[in-house]
Structures are given as structure tokens and as C-alpha cells.
Amino acid sequence: xxxxxxxxxxxxxxxxxxxxxxxxxxxxxxxxxxxxxxxxxxxxxxxxxxxxxxxxxxxxxxxxxxxxxxxxxxxxxxxxxxxxxxxxxxxxxxxxxxxxxxxxxxxxxxxxxxxxxxxxxxxxxxxxxxxxxxxxxxxxxxxxxxxxxxxxxxxxxxxxxxxxxxxxxxxxxxxxxxxxxxxxxxxxxxxxxxxxxxxxxxxxxxxxxxxxxxxxxxxxxxxxxxxxxxxxxxxxxxxxxxxxxxxxxxxxxxxxxxxxxxxxxxxxxxxxxxxxxxxxxxxxxxxxxxxxxxxxxxxxxxxxxxxxxxxxxxxxxxxxxxxxxxxxxxxxx
Amino acid sequence: xxxxxxxxxxxxxxxxxxxxxxxxxxxxxxxxxxxxxxxxxxxxxxxxxxxxxxxxxxxxxxxxxxxxxxxxxxxxxxxxxxxxxxxxxxxxxxxxxxxxxxxxxxxxxxxxxxxxxxxxxxxxxxxxxxxxxxxxxxxxxxxxxxxxxxxxxxxxxxxxxxxxxxxxxxxxxxxxxxxxxxxxxxxxxxxxxxxxxxxxxxxxxxxxxxxxxxxxxxxxxxxxxxxxxxxxxxxxxxxxxxxxxxxxxxxxxxxxxxxxxxxxxxxxxxx
Numbered sequence: 001x002x003x004x005x006x007x008x009x010x011x012x013x014x015x016x017x018x019x020x021x022x023x024x025x026x027x028x029x030x031x032x033x034x035x036x037x038x039x040x041x042x043x044x045x046x047x048x049x050x051x052x053x054x055x056x057x058x059x060x061x062x063x064x065x066x067x068x069x070x071x072x073x074x075x076x077x078x079x080x081x082x083x084x085x086x087x088x089x090x091x092x093x094x095x096x097x098x099x100x101x102x103x104x105x106x107x108x109x110x111x112x113x114x115x116x117x118x119x120x121x122x123x124x125x126x127x128x129x130x131x132x133x134x135x136x137x138x139x140x141x142x143x144x145x146x147x148x149x150x151x152x153x154x155x156x157x158x159x160x161x162x163x164x165x166x167x168x169x170x171x172x173x174x175x176x177x178x179x180x181x182x183x184x185x186x187x188x189x190x191x192x193x194x195x196x197x198x199x200x201x202x203x204x205x206x207x208x209x210x211x212x213x214x215x216x217x218x219x220x221x222x223x224x225x226x227x228x229x230x231x232x233x234x235x236x237x238x239x240x241x242x243x244x245x246x247x248x249x250x251x252x253x254x255x256x257x258x259x260x261x262x263x264x265x266x267x268x269x270x271x272x273x274x275x276x277x278x279x280x281x282x283x284x285x286x287x288x289x290x291x292x293x294x295x296x297x298x299x300x301x302x303x304x305x306x307x308x309x310x311x312x313x314x315x316x317x318x319x320x321x322x323x324x325x326x327x328x329x330x331x332x333x
Numbered sequence: 334x335x336x337x338x339x340x341x342x343x344x345x346x347x348x349x350x351x352x353x354x355x356x357x358x359x360x361x362x363x364x365x366x367x368x369x370x371x372x373x374x375x376x377x378x379x380x381x382x383x384x385x386x387x388x389x390x391x392x393x394x395x396x397x398x399x400x401x402x403x404x405x406x407x408x409x410x411x412x413x414x415x416x417x418x419x420x421x422x423x424x425x426x427x428x429x430x431x432x433x434x435x436x437x438x439x440x441x442x443x444x445x446x447x448x449x450x451x452x453x454x455x456x457x458x459x460x461x462x463x464x465x466x467x468x469x470x471x472x473x474x475x476x477x478x479x480x481x482x483x484x485x486x487x488x489x490x491x492x493x494x495x496x497x498x499x500x501x502x503x504x505x506x507x508x509x510x511x512x513x514x515x516x517x518x519x520x521x522x523x524x525x526x527x528x529x530x531x532x533x534x535x536x537x538x539x540x541x542x543x544x545x546x547x548x549x550x551x552x553x554x555x556x557x558x559x560x561x562x563x564x565x566x567x568x569x570x571x572x573x574x575x576x577x578x579x580x581x582x583x584x585x586x587x588x589x590x591x592x593x594x595x596x597x598x599x600x601x602x603x604x
Contacts, residue, residue: 214431216421221414223383225487226407226435271422 007289024050056188061292062285063194064183064251065261067243069284070198070205070277072258073265074240077212077273078233083147083321085258086244087314090153092255093161094127095120095241095248096179100161103178104168113193121245127153128241143325181254181307183292190250197246202281204239208232209273216271254288254307256314261287263321334359334523335380335491340389342375349375351547353389357540359490362517362524364534367544368568373527374415376544377495380525381412393491407435411489415496417477420469425460425479426451428468432486451486458482458512474505481509485516492517494526498533506530510537532584535559536577543567559583 027042027050072085086092098119101107111118134149135142161179177184211232214222223229247254261283262276269275291309298304340353349372357363365373378384379391382398391398393410411432418428429451437443455464458478463471468479477497484492494513498506514537517524528534534541535555543551543558545567551558564572564585571588592600 210434210437213423214434216423217419217431218414220378220383221412223403224381224407224410224412224414225431226404228403272427 007286024054027051028055052187056191057183057186057292058289060186060191060194060250061183061288063191063198064247064254065257065284065286065288065291066281067194067198067201067247067284068254068257069261069280069287070201070258071240071243071247072284073262073273073277073280074205074212074236074243075258076262077215078236078240079146080215080218081143081146082263082325083143083259083318084150085256086240086247087154087253087255087257088147088150088259088318089128090131090150090157091124091128091241091244092248092253093154093157094130095124095245096161096253097127097157097164098123098245099249100164100179104164116249117193117197117242117246120249121242124241124245124248125238127157128237144322177305178252179307180305181252181310182295182303182305183251184296184303186250194246194250197243198281201239201243202278204235205277206274208236209277212236212273212277213271252305252307254291255311256318257284257287257291257310259321260310260314260317263317334394335525336392337376337379338390338392340379340386340391342372342379342384343387348547350379350386353547353549355542355549355552357523357525359523360517360521361539362514362537363526364538364541365525365527365544366529366531366534366541367550371544372547373544374495377412377493377525377527381410381493382406404435407487409489410491410493411484411487412493413480413484413495413497415499417473417500418468418480418483420476422467422469424465424467425471425482426455426464428479429454429460429464429482429486432483435487450488454482454485458485473500474502477501477505477509481512489522491523491525494524494528496527496529499529506533513537531559531564535582535584536580555583559585 023042023046027047068086071091075084075086075089075091076082086095098121099116102116102119107115131146131149131153134153135146165176165179211222211227214225214227215232217225219229222232244258262280265276265279265283269279291313292306295304295306295309334357336356337353340350341348342350353376365376367373375384379386380393380398382391382393382401382403385399393401393406398406421428423431430447432454433443433447433451436447455461458481460475460478460482463475463479468476471479481497492513497509497513501509510533513524513526516522526534526538528538538555540553541551541555541558542549543563550567551563559574560583561572561574564570564574571590573586573588574583575586576582577584
């Protein structure tokens with residue numbers, strides 16, 4: 001928690017406008033209701049940069065990261081699959097199909113504020129079912145087969161999204177950037193959009209954390225211990241897909257966050273989901289703030305897409321997990 | 334206690350169990366025996382409610398098993414699965430505590446006396462000194478003991494064992510069944526065990542249920558049902574049944590078709 005706050009502070013101070021740390025904090029403190037107005041001491045543009053651009057972007061990063069990491073922890077737990085995450089399962093791509101369709105064709109507000117996340121949820125859920133169907137075809141749901149199905153579906157849906165984006169001439173650039181994952185040009189409005197999902201999703205996941213602990217023994221075993229397996233699976237999968245959908249609607253496809261964060265947390269604190277779940281949410285926020293800080297500063301003033309930064313870290317980590325899984329299996333056989 | 338009424342199960346059009354009837358009373362130990370693939374484990378899954386019969390009903394304490402909530406049922410019925418515990422990163426105490434799940438609130442905490450009970454189960458199972466070790470660092474025999482401790486932590490009235498002695502060497506097999514038997518006597522537990530070893534089954538079980546081709550072939554005391562005709566019919570093997578020299582319980586000796594060359598020479602010499 002402290003680490004996260006400290007990261008927010010540091011990240012706030014870094015940016016292409018080159019504001020000194022003291023000014024950033026001066027502006028922020030003057031935003032508190034009982035403080036005198038900041039207008040007299042600082043430029044209006046500086047105030048806007050800090051409060052409208054940076055702060056909202058960082059808070060948004062925290063929330064998106066928390067959603068994705070939570071979803072990753074949930075998928076890994078309920079599927080008993082260490083390689084699962086919204087990205088590797090293809091759910092993120094599934095969500096992006098729905099979101100891209102709505103954004104590109106300008107239908108964002110047909111059903112009100114939550115149109116895009118809800119449509120993304122529907123396509124994400126359909127994708128999840130398709131991936132399950134594909135991997136179950138040969139009986140059972142083996143760890144690698146599930147991820148292979150996820151990757152296949154993801155490749156296909158990636159093409160669908162690219163096609164949708166190409167169909168519309170005018171917004172290609174912005175859409176392409178969103179496609180690769182980005183937190184640029186977002187505002188407090190997006191924070192208000194994502195916050196309710198996390199406020200509901202986090203307690204639901206904590207509520208089911210002990211159930212996920214029992215899942216490690218296998219589904220039937222969990223049932224014998226008194227877990228309503230079907231209901232637990234349904235609720236956790238729906239919650240995780242919903243969290244993914246809202247994160248994708250806002251930040252595009254930012255891969256591997258849900259894979260890397262819960263694993264690092266697990267290494268630190270052990271296998272208990274009652275600790276992993278809340279810490280993953282915090283860790284996801286932390287991870288995302290730094291990834292986004294890198295994305296917007298390394299080539300400043302040019303921005304790297306956030307999805308590229310997380311893939312640079314996440315893909316090698318994924319390879320490492322796959323390797324370790326293989327080694328463990330070889331040892332057990 | 335538990336009753337099967339005209340239970341049949343078909344999976345993908347294939348009849349696994351067909352018109353199975355029986356009634357088992359509380360406080361006794363029952364063995365389910367039969368050849369491989371006859372549906373013994375499947376029958377156990379029907380009894381534990383993780384599988385539903387195609388037709389017929391399973392009644393536990395007079396109510397259909399399918400009508401219980403999972404948590405409610407888990408306070409009364411516990412299952413020791415084939416193969417024991419998988420290698421997990423939890424410690425022995427954490428794993429055993431998970432047996433208390435049906436009594437816990439959503440935070441995994443229990444209002445009263447749960448911890449004391451867990452300590453007693455750990456001591457009973459000879460797991461003192463191992464409680465803070467991780468399950469994935471234990472031997473097969475130790476892991477099986479943890480699995481049994483976890484099941485006992487559930488404080489069941491009915492304990493279902495699915496081939497609990499497979500992969501254990503004979504010392505551990507006896508140890509495990511002795512522990513179960515002791516518990517059964519102390520707490521008037523009902524035990525239903527799928528067992529491979531007919532001699533162990535005859536010793537530990539009050540009654541044996543013999544399955545053949547998906548239906549009940551015989552159900553009664555070992556003295557009544559264990560005979561060479563049954564072995565021939567059910568397992569298609571030739572055997573001699575003798576009373577155990579110390580306990581008098583029927584024990585089985587196989588009579589192989591092929592003889593070793595030494596035996597053949599001896600037989601020739603007798604002529």
C-alpha cells in the first residue's frame with residue numbers, strides 16, 4: 001500500500017512537461033478544499049497538467065492494473081492453470097472486438113455510460129466459452145491445451161479487430177494506439193467509469209478467495225469439502241471477465257499484467273488466495289503505474305503504447321512459467 | 334443412513350450402473366469390491382452427490398443427496414479420494430484446516446473451538462512435527478495421512494474411501510485402515526470403502542457389497558459372500574478361501590492356471 005502510494009507520488013512528478021517536484025506537490029496540496037486557490041502561484045497550464053492530465057491518468061492506471069491483476073488471479077485460481085490471464089485466454093481480445101466495434105462505429109453511448117464495457121463483456125464471455133469449447137474437444141482441460149486454444153482464438157480475434165479498425169478511415173490512428181494498449185488522452189470521466197466495477201469486483205473476489213484455495217485440490221475435492229463448484233466457477237469467471245471488459249474498454253489490450261502480478265505476489269506471500277487476491281489488486285496498480293510511467297517517459301515526448309511495455313516484461317515471464325511448468329511435470333511423471 | 338433406490342447411471346449411452354439397490358446402516362464399515370471398471374468409484378461419486386444418477390435416487394438420512402446444499406452435506410459426508418492429496422504449496426496445518434471449510438465463515442475463520450480440534454486431529458494422525466512443512470515436500474505415505482487428517486477435520490458421520498490403500502506399501506495400508514477403524518469405533522462413524530484387496534476388505538469390513546457388470550451381485554458379511562464360486566463368477570479367477578489362522582476371517586489364496594516348473598516336477602513325482 002505504501003509502495004503504491006510512493007509510486008504514485010514519484011510517477012506524478014515525472015513527465016514530459018518537466019515540472020519540478022515541489023511545484024507538482026504545491027499544486028496538488030492547493031487542490032484540497034480548505035487550501036487557498038492555486039491560481040495565484042502557478043500557471044493555469046501547469047495546474048491543468050497536474051490535476052487533469054497526470055493525476056487522472058495515474059489513478060486510472062492504478063484501477064486498470066488492479067482490474068487486470070484481479071482477473072488474472074481469478075482465472076488462475078478457478079481454472080487451476082498457472083498460465084491463465086485475461087490476455088493468454090483470449091478474453092482480452094474478445095472484449096476488444098466488442099469495444100472496437102462500438103468505438104469505431106461511434107456507438108459508445110447507445111446504452112449510456114457503460115455501453116462499451118457491457119458490449120465488451122458480452123463478446124469477452126462468448127470468447128471464453130469458445131476457448132473452453134475448443135480445449136475441451138479432446139476431453140479434459142489440460143493446462144497447455146487451454147492456453148493454446150486461447151492463443152488461437154486471440155490470433156483470430158486480433159485480425160477481426162484490425163479489420164474493424166481499418167474499415168473506418170478517420171479514427172485509424174487513435175484506434176490503433178488503443179489497440180496496443182494505452183492510457184493517453186484519458187480523463188476523470190474514465191476513472192468514474194471503471195471505479196464501480198472494481199468496487200464491486202474486489203469484494204466478490206475476496207469473498208470467493210477461500211473457495212479458490214480449495215480448488216487447488218481439484219474440483220471434485222472442493223465439492224466434497226462443501227464448495228458449490230458450479231456456482232463458484234460461474235461467479236468468478238463472470239467477475240473476471242467483467243473486470244477485463246472494463247479495463248480493455250478503457251486502456252485497450254494491455255497484456256500479461258494478470259499473469260505477472262499474481263505470480264509475483266504468490267512468490268512473496270505463498271499460495272493463500274485470501275492474501276493473493278487483495279495484494280494482486282494493489283500490485284496490479286503498482287505495476288501499471290510504473291509501466292505507464294515508462295511508456296510516457298522513455299521516448300518522451302513520444303509515447304510508447306502501454307501494451308508494448310507490458311509485453312516486453314510479460315512475454316519473457318510467460319515463457320519462464322511455461323518452462324517451469326514443463327520441468328515440474330517432467331519431475332512428477 | 335444411506336440408501337440406493339433403483340440407481341442407474343449411463344454415461345454417453347453406456348450403462349455404468351444398472352438398477353442398484355442397497356441400504357447401509359450407521360456405525361458399520363462397508364466394503365465395495367468388484368473387478369476394474371465395474372463402477373465402484375462411480376457408485377461412490379453417486380453416494381457423495383458429485384454425480385447424479387440417470388434414474389433412481391440416493392437417500393442420505395432419509396433425504397435425497399441432491400437436495401442437500403454442498404456445505405450442509407460436507408458437514409456429514411467426507412470423501413478420501415483416490416491418489417490422496419496433490420502436491421500443493423500449503424502447509425500441513427493449512428491443508429488440514431481446509432477440512433473445516435463447511436464450518437467456516439467467508440473469511441475462512443471459525444467461531445469456536447476449530448483450532449483445538451485441528452490440533453487434536455494432527456496429533457491423532459501422527460503429524461506432530463510435520464504441521465509446518467509444505468504438503469509438496471512430503472512423501473506419498475505422509476501425504477495420505479494429511480489427506481485423512483483433513484477428512485477427519487470435517488467431523489463427518491459418513492466417510493467414503495476410494496481405494497485408500499493404492500500406492501501405499503503394506504505397512505502404511507494397515508496403519509491407515511487401523512486408524513480409520515479406530516475412529517469408526519470411537520465416533521460411531523459409518524465407513525464405506527472401495528477396496529482392491531479382498532483380504533483386507535474381509536478383515537476390516539462388517540459387510541461387503543460385491544458389484545458385477547454394473548449391478549449388485551451379493552451384499553453380506555465376508556463369511557457369507559466370500560467363497561470360491563463368487564470369486565470365479567465375479568473376477569474369473571480360481572481361488573481357495575481359508576479361514577485366517579488367528580482371526581478366523583475368510584482369506585483368499587489364488588490358484589494360478591500356470592504352474593512353475595518346480596511345481597510341475599513335484600506334481601509328477603507324486604504320481
